[in-house]
Amino acid sequence: MPVTDHELLAVAVAEAKAGLAEGGIPIGAALVAADGTVLGRGHNRRVQDGDPSMHAETAAFRAAGRQRDYRTTTMVTTLSPCWYCSGLVRQFGIGRVLIGESRTFHGGHDWLAEHGVEITILDDPECVALMTDFIAANPQLWNEDIGEPS
């Protein structure tokens, strides 16, 4: 069972790599209980399913099914959560967000911190490399995923 921050991040990185292997955008996430139990895990599915609503964090949240209380859960994600996924964290009261990196994209994590969510950014080189390489090779697809018109 993943317990340390780096063990938790490894679950999200495995999801990101699975997405990349499917031809998708390499962002992965997991929703984890306080004891390290992975409640749900997933990755971005824009390309694979033609589904723009399945960012990594929303996919992990969905996979966890109906939960009654998110306050002691952690959302671990390879990349800083966008406004959509940050809104998810705030609305459902997820207690902590553990972030692989925020160099290639700076989402809503400062806003979440202002609203009492515990934020940890690991600045993980593997996560940075995954997105740096992907964005360089697929700039239009990346812009589509974050709602940036060409």
Added chain:
Amino acid sequence: MPVTDHELLAVAVAEAKAGLAEGGIPIGAALVAADGTVLGRGHNRRVQDGDPSMHAETAAFRAAGRQRDYRTTTMVTTLSPCWYCSGLVRQFGIGRVLIGESRTFHGGHDWLAEHGVEITILDDPECVALMTDFIAANPQLWNEDIGEPS
């Protein structure tokens, strides 16, 4: 093709009623192009699919599939969008949100207005009645849907 605000709201209300008839939470939404074309429509699916990620607005966004530019689209919804759905609107640059009512739930529409999204609230009695009756009969389910622990 729905064109006026009340015609657009009728699409969302029809979705809300379809959800209610399925035993679900009666919130409906549609993503509509500038000319009135309905790009996607949907309703809350927490109960029906056991899927907490499918709020009405995210369901409508999902049903619209991959779009390259949301700036001229309108998200019409029977209820003020929660932080999750407000984050969706902000991240993808949806230009306008047309809201049935914000009496029974006050989500993130003020925040969206501050960030340049055009907000219209119709204060529609039918939308108010749908949620008032539902919340009175199902308070725990409603609290679950907005992440309020008991």
